[in-house]
Amino acid sequence: MILYVNACVRAESRTNRLAKALLDKLGAYEEVRLTDLVMKPLNEESLGYREAQIEKQNYNDSIFDLSKQFAEADLIVVSAPYWDGQFPAVLKTYIENIYAIGIVTKYSEDGRPQGLCKAKKLYYVTTAGGEYDPRFSYDYIEYLVKNVFGIQETELICAEYLDIEGNDAEEIVSKAISNLDERY
Template sequence: MVLHLDCTVREGSRTRQLAQAYLKDKQQVTHLDLIDLDIKPLTREMLDKRTYLLEHGMLQDPMFDMARQFASADEIVISAPFWDGSFPSVLKVYIENIYVIGIVSDYTPEGAPYGLCKADKLTYITTAGGKYIPDFSYDYIRTVFENNFGIKESRLIKAEMLDIEGFDCEAILSETISRMQN
């Protein structure tokens, strides 16, 4: 199963357009529209509940459904526009919710994290109004997904300069789509 984490928000989103082109020939795609999921940042009550469940080995609790879905996916595809030098905050909220020790990640006795996820590939799709800077978006996601979740390989698909006068947005998007298919 390909798990598509859609973090796009705008009607007619260009990032979503690229993701649709990337996913069009894939079998068994599960789309999660993160904004519509109504997920919440971890509160004290949620953390207390999570700690209790983990201390009692209750990994099958519905609280961990999303984490188990994430851990069992064969490929993860993220579509996230470049916002404020990063990605929409709902993606961080999603990560807080699925980052469950014992399901997606664990630690060696020396304290080093290692992954428990099945996926061997992460594809991160983004578009930017100006120049795309990966430091606090793709680079952060790749680091966590590879080092902590165990995903072996990551790929960035980006289209940039889409809001800058003089740049042909449609041409940049078409070029990105042809490049991603090679």
């Protein structure tokens, strides 16, 4: 199963358009549109509840549905616009919510994470108004999925300088889409 984690916020999102062009090449997919989910950042109550379920190994609870879907995907495409040097908060909220020990990762006796996710690759698709600096978005996602979730390969697909005066954003996005046509 190909999982599309859509963290785009705007209905006319160019990032979503670029990601969908990639998905067209990859095949049928399941989409999780993060802004449509009833999902909150963890608080003391929700964290405590999750820890109690993990302690009891009660992985049938619906709070684990998103984690299981992520862990079971064979291929993952994440799309997120470049916001504030990073990505929209809804993506961090999703990561907090899927990060369940025993589903996406487990810890060895010496405290090292051992990834449990099946996906062989994760694509991170983004567009930026100016120059794209990957340090706090793609680099962070790459660190997390490789070191903690066990997904060995990641790839960045990016179109930048969309909002620079005088630039033709449509042309930049179209070029990024035709680059995909050449590569896949």
